[in-house]
Amino acid sequence: xxxxxxxxxTATWPPPALDPAGPFAGPVNTLSWVLFAMAxxxxxxxxIALALALFGPRRWRAKLGGQKLVWIGGFxxxxxxxxxxxxxxxxxxxHLTQExxxxxxxIRVTGEMWWWRVAYLDDQGRERFQxxxxxxxxxxxxxxxxxxxxxxxxxxxxxxxSGKVDMIPGRRNILRLQADQPGAYGGQCAEYCGGPHxxxxxxxxxxxxxxxQTWMQKQSQPALTTTSLAPxxxxxxxxxxxxxxTVAGTxxxxxxxxxxxxxxxxxxxxxxxxxxxxxxxxxWISDSQTIKPGxxxxxxxxLTGEELRDVSAWLESLx
Amino acid sequence: MKWIALLLPILLCACSDKTNPPRTIAxxxxxxxxxxxxxxxxxxxxVIPGVxWPQGVSGxxxxxxxxxxxxxxxxxxxxxxLVDFITDxxxxxxxxxxxxxxxxxxxARNVAAYLYTLHE
Numbered sequence: 001x002x003x004x005x006x007x008x009x010t011a012t013w014p015p016p017a018l019d020p021a022g023p024f025a026g027p028v029n030t031l032s033w034v035l036f037a038m039a040x041x042x043x044x045x046x047x048i049a050l051a052l053a054l055f056g057p058r059r060w061r062a063k064l065g066g067q068k069l070v071w072i073g074g075f076x077x078x079x080x081x082x083x084x085x086x087x088x089x090x091x092x093x094x095h096l097t098q099e100x101x102x103x104x105x106x107i108r109v110t111g112e113m114w115w116w117r118v119a120y121l122d123d124q125g126r127e128r129f130q131x132x133x134x135x136x137x138x139x140x141x142x143x144x145x146x147x148x149x150x151x152x153x154x155x156x157x158x159x160x161x162s163g164k165v166d167m168i169p170g171r172r173n174i175l176r177l178q179a180d181q182p183g184a185y186g187g188q189c190a191e192y193c194g195g196p197h198x199x200x201x202x203x204x205x206x207x208x209x210x211x212x213q214t215w216m217q218k219q220s221q222p223a224l225t226t227t228s229l230a231p232x233x234x235x236x237x238x239x240x241x242x243x244x245x246t247v248a249g250t251x252x253x254x255x256x257x258x259x260x261x262x263x264x265x266x267x268x269x270x271x272x273x274x275x276x277x278x279x280x281x282x283x284w285i286s287d288s289q290t291i292k293p294g295x296x297x298x299x300x301x302x303l304t305g306e307e308l309r310d311v312s313a314w315l316e317s318l319x
Numbered sequence: 320m321k322w323i324a325l326l327l328p329i330l331l332c333a334c335s336d337k338t339n340p341p342r343t344i345a346x347x348x349x350x351x352x353x354x355x356x357x358x359x360x361x362x363x364x365x366v367i368p369g370v371x372w373p374q375g376v377s378g379x380x381x382x383x384x385x386x387x388x389x390x391x392x393x394x395x396x397x398x399x400x401l402v403d404f405i406t407d408x409x410x411x412x413x414x415x416x417x418x419x420x421x422x423x424x425x426x427a428r429n430v431a432a433y434l435y436t437l438h439e
Contacts, residue, residue, distance in 0.1 A: 274360050274363055274373070275358065275359060275360040277359060277360065277420070277421050278418040278419070278420075278421075279359065279360065279361070279363065279364065279417070279418055279420050279421075280359075280360040280363040282363075282364070282377075282416055282417070282418055283360070283363030283364035283375050283377050283378075284363060286364070286377040286416065287364075287375060287376060287377045290373065290374070290375050290376050290377075291363055291373040291375055292373075303416075304414065304416075305414050305415045305416030305417070306413070306414055306416075308416040308418075309409060309415075309416060309417075309418045312418060313418065
């Protein structure tokens, strides 16, 4: 793990579990500990019974061998305990998956092999703009995440902010998030979805309300870039990057890959896994297959060093 | 024969001085350099002993870099040259794929110090 680092978004990936940072993660944390405690005590009881059955006094061994114990310990006890735990657990976490109420902020996150398409929605559920691999939320406000998948089953898990809910093709699942403090919170796909599943991370960024409004404002406009970086846009065009990637305000409008309209302002590259700077951008474009084997972006060994630097400089300027 | 025996140690010293110029960086911290490399993501392009992942191959492997006579196959491997190359490779090699890296002078010196611990 020595190469996991403390740079912005990637500092929080892989994310720590059992370290709640908001009101929806709290009950999940409580439930986890209750389940660990129950499982631990049942294991202890079973081990004691086993030890007595093997080495205990004859009278105990006879009792343990009887049919009564099987009915009580093997049937009645699990039925009662598991039912009680199920009811307790569902009660504790049911509000995590409530449908959005009027006025609540809505974000749709679609699982893709092996990244996250993010769309900010208005009250009616219409798309305002798209982004990828990062979810921005205001601190102290409940945000309703609408989960979907474009291909196989993924699972959305930001352990410090909420529970874990599957993203199922053709279904719309709900998960509520809230962060008490500003900061970056790591997430991870928690359902095996093929090849580079383990390298499918994401970052949730919680802003103070004012900073969040500024971010939304900026994000809904095309990024401003300087004409001196135009050679990079030209490389992007010639290499055909626009076939898969959208950059707002340009002719690039591909939909297969992550939206790059503001890629320079993201904390990570490659879906939550690499720090984002011109160097990692150049490395990712040149040979993302070595970094994240099996991902759907091909390596680009046709680009010269200068072209790589130009295109990565232009992309990093899209803030 | 005698004069050869006398000269030999001097010749050997001269040779070893030439092939192994001191590659040390005063006051730099190699461990901090490794941390910088992990934070910045140098592994996206380079295989670096001490960095498990990623191990990119777009740039040269830095294994054994301390014993390499050249930087990027074209500049002498001297501390001052290396620190310059780490921060601003394009100004030295206009056709390189390695961009200007977001490092302070101290960070670049620490990175160089770490690279000089990488013997074959």
